[in-house]
Amino acid sequence: MATIYDVARLANVSAKTVSRVLNEDGPVGPRTRQAVQEAIAQLGYVPSNAARMMRSNRSGLVGLITGAITAAQEPTHPAGLPDLLIVQGIQRVMADQDMTLMVADTGGRADRIPRLVRTFLEHRAEGLIYVADYHQRVRLPPVAGSTPLVLANCFDDAGTPAVLPDDRRGQHDLVARIAAAGHRRIAYLTLREDMVATSLRSLGYRDALAEAGLPFDPRLVQVAYLSDGEEDSRILVEAIDRLLELPDPPTVLCCGNDAMAMRVYGILRSRGVRVPEDMSVAGYDNHRIIAETLYPPLTTVELPYRDMGQRAAERLLACISGQGRDEPTPTLVSGPVLWRASVTDRPAANPRHISFNGRSEP
Amino acid sequence: MATIYDVARLANVSAKTVSRVLNEDGPVGPRTRQAVQEAIAQLGYVPSNAARMMRSNRSGLVGLITGAITAAQEPTHPAGLPDLLIVQGIQRVMADQDMTLMVADTGGRADRIPRLVRTFLEHRAEGLIYVADYHQRVRLPPVAGSTPLVLANCFDDAGTPAVLPDDRRGQHDLVARIAAAGHRRIAYLTLREDMVATSLRSLGYRDALAEAGLPFDPRLVQVAYLSDGEEDSRILVEAIDRLLELPDPPTVLCCGNDAMAMRVYGILRSRGVRVPEDMSVAGYDNHRIIAETLYPPLTTVELPYRDMGQRAAERLLACISGQGRDEPTPTLVSGPVLWRASVTDRPAANPRHISFNGRSEP
DNA sequence: CGGTGTCATGTCACCGATGACATAGGTGGG
DNA sequence: CCCACCTATGTCATCGGTGACATGACACCG
Incomplete structure (x- = not known):
């Protein structure tokens, strides 16, 4: 690859003059500029960031670590790739700032993280972002040096800046909207109980019930986590059957x-x-391919992954520029309720008790 | 950030000796090595890739350009993010080779590509990969210099090395398997006709029919592309109704x-x-969140995105090392048929003609 | 006991760009 | 008319590593 000296020789000027043309530094005569630009074009010269960096000490790189890309294939997370939307949001902000994003994947193995961090430090990344595939607590090895770190979709106990989904508010908004539509018996089929999102959303569910003046009925809340295996839908089936058999069954399943x-x-x-x-029926995530394709389309809550990515990127940039005071408060991001046809607006006051027998259709 | 000279000073050796310890170059005395390693640890020293690169001329970087990340949000592609699986496959191979992947996103705007390429060249990426979000013909601006380029999920007219899904074979394998299960009237609801995948798969469909000795009935092939809008499901509804009303209706819808x-x-x-x-009913893609979650689980064909990524990465590495002769033949990658419960193994020989009336349930 | 390796380490230049500083004309004010 | 000043350009050192080569101290062999 051609260097600045090749260009200088071809244009009959010094390397410094070429540099001036490139960076619009000091003054350059019009015909000199012309000659230099022609030489650059002729040689297909592209300046080397490495050399540039040695002097300026600015790499223009940001490192992103995620288990998302690989984890998506693991059967553990049937939800798939939505967390990549976070990457998307980050990418967009970085591109606007002329930063280049380097992406590394843990391959689902946390023990690889230190190596990835090291690689980024070798490239003198100006900041790092760690993206988790679902809202969780993490424990990352400390980053050597003063390179700032931001957590997206996860948090730690060390007060590292974090950007998180506002699960409590999201579930609250959904249930509040459903209650406003006239539903009084609102069931909630939760994900695994040990997930951060589950406990937060349960709080949101109760917040909304209280606000709407509805009683909390524990029988309407069922843990119905489905992992990948087919047999696990048994848990869900049983949960639904229990709800349907209630003397006063729900009119809506969240x-x-x-x-x-x-x-x-x-x-x-x-x-x-x-x-x-x-x-x-209502969902959560606004996993569009599901929510919009199902018939009827699914009422759900947007999990604002892209916004979270954007906010995480902005927070990191603030840390890099040193302006951002290192407030340990996590940034909470909430998404809108998407009201679609799967929830009726005026439910029957007292729906008849529906009988069924096994899996056969009526 | 500490430099090699800081380490050298602290360990009372020359910078070159530190370099030797780091790279296991020439011989180093055991106690010297010890001292150097302690100094490195104490200072948290991480060597600078930029400086290293200046001499070795090896960046260890590979650039990836995709519209995938951003395009996923556009309503144009309801399929969402599966092409990110390609990125995943690439990432894995690169990580194994101690290459760092730099990811850039076009934001859906092809006119940004030259800028992204330039950025990668500034970082002296050793190779570039362009990933498309669906099987298509592309026209990319030429990459200046000798940096190799590989196309994944797309191809051009310039003979650039490409890795593509074998749509013809995939559809063939599916239909052949369905025919082997005893189905004789196999309908095919295609995507938009102008898509590369559609024409290739149609060929595969006819290949399989011919092999199975089944006649080709054009009434069984219906274009039923659904874009995002809800009203477009009308096209699909009409196509299905036409099929159901046939005197000899199909027993399976691909x-x-x-x-x-x-x-x-x-x-x-x-x-x-x-x-x-x-x-x-059979699908295509093995979009797992759909195929495995639907009831009954969906028989489909794996669109081997991850494999394609892997093959693309391998092909690029071959180009970089110069071994790979630049054969312009595209690499075709095929995925297996995933046989699930949505297709019966022994269909009724002559299914009764099903009557229906509007949208009401029976 | 001198020559010849080998080991352990140091010296120096160089990769490609740029910042600090120098220099050579031209221009205008006092 | 001379000097201060601006414009256009060049020179040189430097960033952080590493390759090429040098050096000093032993050990081994004939």
């Missing part, structure tokens, strides 16, 4: 995520329960 | 992708047609 809602559609149909005529 | 299959489930159910008892 699901832990959209994938669960999709299964719920199938299960309800196999019971002869129509969605939304007999039973409304 | 869909252009899994998302379409998901809609087909809903439409069939609204017609009182049971899946798979009355009608089998």
